[in-house]
Amino acid sequence: MNFKEILEYQQYDGQIRKQIKNKINSESYARAVKRKTECEAVAKKLEAVDKEAGSNISEIKEINKSVLLCANKIKEFSEEFSSASDERKAQLFGELMQMKAKLEKAERKLEERIKKIKMLGDEGIKIAEQKDKLINEYSKAKKDYDNYCAAEINPKIDQLTADKKKMEGSIDPSLLEMYNQRVKEKAKFPYFHALSKDKPSCICGMALSQTAITEISEKGYCQCENDGCHRILFFLES
Numbered sequence: 001m002n003f004k005e006i007l008e009y010q011q012y013d014g015q016i017r018k019q020i021k022n023k024i025n026s027e028s029y030a031r032a033v034k035r036k037t038e039c040e041a042v043a044k045k046l047e048a049v050d051k052e053a054g055s056n057i058s059e060i061k062e063i064n065k066s067v068l069l070c071a072n073k074i075k076e077f078s079e080e081f082s083s084a085s086d087e088r089k090a091q092l093f094g095e096l097m098q099m100k101a102k103l104e105k106a107e108r109k110l111e112e113r114i115k116k117i118k119m120l121g122d123e124g125i126k127i128a129e130q131k132d133k134l135i136n137e138y139s140k141a142k143k144d145y146d147n148y149c150a151a152e153i154n155p156k157i158d159q160l161t162a163d164k165k166k167m168e169g170s171i172d173p174s175l176l177e178m179y180n181q182r183v184k185e186k187a188k189f190p191y192f193h194a195l196s197k198d199k200p201s202c203i204c205g206m207a208l209s210q211t212a213i214t215e216i217s218e219k220g221y222c223q224c225e226n227d228g229c230h231r232i233l234f235f236l237e238s
C-alpha cells in the first residue's frame with residue numbers, strides 16, 4: 001500500500017486546521033466574543049431593572065387604591081359630622097384621625113415608590129446606553145473579524161482546499177475512503193501516522209504490540225490499539 005499521497009493529502013487538512021485556529025486566535029475574534037458576553041450581561045441587568053420597575057408600578061397601583069378609599073371615607077365622615085350627635089361626633093373624630101394617619105402613611109409610601117421608579121428609570125437609561133455602546137463595539141469587532149478572515153485566512157483556505165482536491169485522483173481509493181470515513185466520524189487528527197522504525201509507537205503515545213506489528217506485516221497497516229485513538233499506523237517504506 002502506498003501511503004505517501006494520503007499523507008500529503010492529510011497535510012493539506014493540517015494546514016487548513018491551522019488557518020481555522022488562526023481565525024479563533026485572532027484579536028478581533030477574542031474581542032467579539034468578549035463584547036458579546038458583556039452585551040448579554042448588560043441585557044440581563046436591564047431586564048432585572050425593568051422587572052423591579054414593573055413590580056413598583058403594581059405596588060403604586062395598589063397604594064393608589066387605598067389612598068382613594070381613605071379619601072372617600074374621610075369625605076363620608078366629614079359629611080356626617082355636622083349633623084351628628086355629640087357622642088357620634090366624638091366617635092367620628094376618632095375614626096377620622098385614624099383614617100388621616102392611614103392616608104398619610106399611604107402617601108409617604110407612594111412618594112417612596114415614585115422616587116424608586118425614577119431612580120430605576122435613570123439606571124435603566126444608563127444601562128441601555130451602555131448596552132448600545134457594547135452592541136456597537138461588538139459589531140465593529142465582528143466586522144474586523146470578517147474583514148480579517150476575508151483578507152487573510154479565507155483565500156489561504158480556498159487555495160489549500162483546491163490543491164487538496166487536485167490530489168484526490170492520485171490517492172489509493174481504499175485509503176481515500178478510510179480517510180473520508182474518519183472525517184465523517186470526526187476522528188482524532190491526523191488520521192494516518194507513519195511509524196518510525198526505531199521506536200514504533202502511535203502519536204497518542206501507545207506503543208505497538210507484537211500483534212499490531214504482525215498485522216502491519218500482513219496487511220500493510222493497523223489501527224492504534226488505544227480505544228480513544230484508532231489512528232491508522234504503518235511504516236512508510238514497506
Ligand SMILES: [Zn+2]
Nearest residue numbers: 202204224229
Ligand atoms: Zn494512537
